[in-house]
Amino acid sequence: MTQTRIAVIGGSGIYDIDGLEHSEWVTVETPWGDPSDQILTGSLNGVDMAFLPRHGRGHVHSPTEVPYRANIDALKRLGVTDVISVSACGSFREHMAPGDFVIVDQFIDRTFARDKSFFGTGCVAHVSVAHPTCPRLSDACETAGMAAGITIHRGGTYLAMEGPQFSTLAESKMYREHWGCDVIGMTNMPEAKLAREAELCYASIAMVTDYDSWHPDHGEVDVTAIIATLTGNAEKGRALVKSLPTLLGADRAPCPHGCDRALEFAILTAPEKRDPALLAKLDAIAGRII
Ligand SMILES: CSC[C@H]1O[C@H](OP(=O)(O)O)[C@H](O)[C@@H]1O
Numbered sequence: 001m002t003q004t005r006i007a008v009i010g011g012s013g014i015y016d017i018d019g020l021e022h023s024e025w026v027t028v029e030t031p032w033g034d035p036s037d038q039i040l041t042g043s044l045n046g047v048d049m050a051f052l053p054r055h056g057r058g059h060v061h062s063p064t065e066v067p068y069r070a071n072i073d074a075l076k077r078l079g080v081t082d083v084i085s086v087s088a089c090g091s092f093r094e095h096m097a098p099g100d101f102v103i104v105d106q107f108i109d110r111t112f113a114r115d116k117s118f119f120g121t122g123c124v125a126h127v128s129v130a131h132p133t134c135p136r137l138s139d140a141c142e143t144a145g146m147a148a149g150i151t152i153h154r155g156g157t158y159l160a161m162e163g164p165q166f167s168t169l170a171e172s173k174m175y176r177e178h179w180g181c182d183v184i185g186m187t188n189m190p191e192a193k194l195a196r197e198a199e200l201c202y203a204s205i206a207m208v209t210d211y212d213s214w215h216p217d218h219g220e221v222d223v224t225a226i227i228a229t230l231t232g233n234a235e236k237g238r239a240l241v242k243s244l245p246t247l248l249g250a251d252r253a254p255c256p257h258g259c260d261r262a263l264e265f266a267i268l269t270a271p272e273k274r275d276p277a278l279l280a281k282l283d284a285i286a287g288r289i290i
């Protein structure tokens, strides 16, 4: 058994969480640069918690510029075991309506201007992301969402786009009609891939804010409407987060899906060929294995 520490990465419109005991904003330094902001630490119902605003307080980082590696490294360094991403998203499905929550379980990664791995020359690793989210953590999110009276859809494919502009009508229709995507956002990749490399369980709760641009009865997406929908649903999100500690518990059994052992057979570089400088940077991410 290890000690659970749940991290919430808050997306657009979510810049803090309330109700933590012994709460404190802490600065965490990482070999990958500064995280998006300080991290709010504390506990909830006897379980250690951490909260990181993905875009920084005041929304300073664009989706491309979010320091994804530093964020995941900083959470790992704080002893986080489980990461819950809370994000705004557009919907490609009529029944996934604004105000609903979707527990995403698959991604199509169309981002192209971000660092996507902690590994590289001097320490090459290939982890599986066939199933990029953790079913155990997603179960807890679904239960917590239902208890909070949220309309919650279990499972969905999230198209991760580079942004910062929203999609064209042709892209929106292609993702929906030909690629089978359910929702769209700009941030869950490479975050989910990096969480897997860091052996962290990762679940994604996508809060539907709009119908992107495909829907004939809805206008084009705009940020003001997105934030208004998010603000209207903030209370639901807060209620969901509050019941997670009790559902997950303070003592943590190994992940039955192996998220916490993802690096076990992933590193290919021969021990004598590994770059000591890169290994030093990997102290938090891969210290268990290298
Ligand atoms: C506010 S509109 C677009 C912006 O919102 C989403 O951010 P997050 O995933 O952090 O909630 C989306 O991915 C875009 O970055």
Ligand SMILES: Nc1ncnc2[nH]cnc12
Pocket (backbone or CB within 6 Å): 088, 089, 090, 091, 161, 166, 167, 184, 185, 186, 209, 210, 211, 212, 213, 221, 226
């Ligand atoms: N339609 C959309 N496209 C990309 N990111 C979003 N975040 C919220 N709505 C979005």
